[in-house]
Amino acid sequence: MRVESGARVAFQGERGAFSEDAAGKLLGEGIVLVPRPTFETMFDSIDTNAADYVLAPIENTLAGSVHRTFDLLIESRLSIIGEEIIPIVHNLIGVPGGTIEQVSTVESHPVALAQCERFFHERPGLKRIATADTAGSVGAIIAAGDPTRAAIASRRAAEIHGGKVLREHLEDNRENYTRFLLLGSSSKTSESANKLSLVFQAAHRPGALFHALGPFARRGINLMKIESRPIPGRPWEYRFYLDLQASALDPEVKEAIAEMEKVIVNLRILGAYVSAEGSKRISVPRQTEKEQEIEE
Numbered sequence: 510m511r512v513e514s515g516a517r518v519a520f521q522g523e524r525g526a527f528s529e530d531a532a533g534k535l536l537g538e539g540i541v542l543v544p545r546p547t548f549e550t551m552f553d554s555i556d557t558n559a560a561d562y563v564l565a566p567i568e569n570t571l572a573g574s575v576h577r578t579f580d581l582l583i584e585s586r587l588s589i590i591g592e593e594i595i596p597i598v599h600n601l602i603g604v605p606g607g608t609i610e611q612v613s614t615v616e617s618h619p620v621a622l623a624q625c626e627r628f629f630h631e632r633p634g635l636k637r638i639a640t641a642d643t644a645g646s647v648g649a650i651i652a653a654g655d656p657t658r659a660a661i662a663s664r665r666a667a668e669i670h671g672g673k674v675l676r677e678h679l680e681d682n683r684e685n686y687t688r689f690l691l692l693g694s695s696s697k698t699s700e701s702a703n704k705l706s707l708v709f710q711a712a713h714r715p716g717a718l719f720h721a722l723g724p725f726a727r728r729g730i731n732l733m734k735i736e737s738r739p740i741p742g743r744p745w746e747y748r749f750y751l752d753l754q755a756s757a758l759d760p761e762v763k764e765a766i767a768e769m770e771k772v773i774v775n776l777r778i779l780g781a782y783v784s785a786e787g788s789k790r791i792s793v794p795r796q797t798e799k800e801q802e803i804e805e
Contacts, residue, residue, distance in 0.1 A: 510591045510691070510783065512536055512562065518691075519543040519560035521551045525644035525666030527597060531689040532564050535593035546641075552581045555694055563587065563692040568734075569597070570686045572620050579738050579750060582692070582779065589706050589780025591691035599625055599661050599679040602647050602672040607656035609675040614638055616646040617661035625661060625679040647672050688785065698757050704733070704784035705753045705762065709769070709776040713746065720772045721749070724765035730755050733786070750779075757781035 512518075518540050520528035529542055543560045545551040554560035565578045582589075599621055603612060615622070615629075616638040622629075629635055640646040643662035647670045650658040659675060660666075667674050711717040725732060731754035737747040755762045757778065770776055 510535055512540065514539045515541055516562060517541045517543050517560040518562045518564050519545050519551050519554035520564045521545055521548050521566075522642040523644040523648060523666075525647060525663060525669040526642060527595065527663055527687060528564055528566065528689065529644075530663060530665060531593045531595045531687070534595060535564075535591060535689070535691060548577045548581055552585045552587070552692075555587065555692075561693070562590075564593075565690050565692060566687050567592075567690045568688050569620070570684060571624055571682055574736055576738065578690070579736065582690075583708060583748070583777075585692075587692040587694060589690050589782055590693045590695065591782050592688060592704070592785045593691070594686050594688045594785045597624070597680065597685040597687055598663065598677070600664055600667065600674050601628075601659050601676040601679055602650070602662055602667045603659040603675045604651060604654055604656050605671065605673050607659070607673060607675070609659075611656040612659040612675070613657045615659050615661060616640050616650060618643050618646070621661045624681055624685060627681045628676075628679045644669070690780075691782075698781040699783070700758065701783055702758075702781040703754065703756055704786075705755045705757050705781050706751065706779040707753075707766075707776060708748050708750045708779055709773045710740070710746070710748055711773050717772070718749065721769055722751075724768040725753065725755075728761045728765050730762060730765060748775075754784070 518532050520526060520532060522528060523544050532540060532542060543554060545554055551563055551565065554563060566575045567578050568574045614636045617640060619639045621643050622637050622639060644666040646660035647662045647666040650660050651670045651672050661679060664674060711721050732751060733754050734752035736750040740746045740748055
């Protein structure tokens with residue numbers, strides 16, 4: 510996907526975050542990366558003129574959906590204009606000159622820590638410390654200069670902050686991927702777009718969701734994902750998010766949406782964009798512990 514040269518892309522976290530890898534893979538190296546400390550400041554970055562685009566994680570194959578992204582997307586009124594999927598490879602990163610034998614505490618985002626249970630099971634004496642993000646944890650241990658502290662993060666984080674990779678591929682499952690959404694203020698639909706995302710509310714009565722989805726099923730339009738989220742201030746009422754394998758320019762898709770609107774309320778098209786599903790994925794065979802550990 511192409512954006513203007515020098516486009517500013519906001520992401521949550523610090524330099525070296527997995528979002529940075531996704532931005533480079535999707536948009537190339539001609540962009541300006543804008544780290545933001547929280548999801549809220551990331552989503553506000555276009556309105557405050559801190560960035561031109563936002564790259565937000567939406568789901569992980571092991572941890573599931575990133576609910577904060579779903580909720581803020583609705584509040585922001587931004588549109589989905591692209592997506593990217595990257596493999597998540599967790600590395601144990603220590604200070605220069607340190608060794609894995611010296612490490613007694615490991616710091617990282619809670620999701621990253623949870624995805625490395627096998628590693629912690631092998632070393633029950635290690636203490637886990639949850640932090641705000643993976644790359645930030647690397648910066649913290651490098652600043653401290655303490656060889657007993659290590660972090661779990663990407664190799665890029667080690668390179669940026671000057672850390673040493675003590676062990677590679679800590680993740681329990683090689684099929685660990687995160688999908689990211691590229692968000693912008695424009696909602697223009699490309700002719701090459703083959704994926705459609707929308708959100709709506711269904712009436713609170715039996716069969717409401719069945720009737721809402723029926724127009725797509727009858728036309729053979731593939732439903733790729735459905736997600737429900739509670740509506741703030743309205744207990745036990747929900748919004749439904751759909752990802753469809755479809756073009757918004759297809760007449761049958763337009764007909765299905767028009768039929769759907771007769772039985773639901775508050776429909777919003779979140780975006781029409783090119784799907785990242787089916788893109789080449791990278792799987793690396795798990796090595797033995799001896800092969801994984803990096804010698805000084």
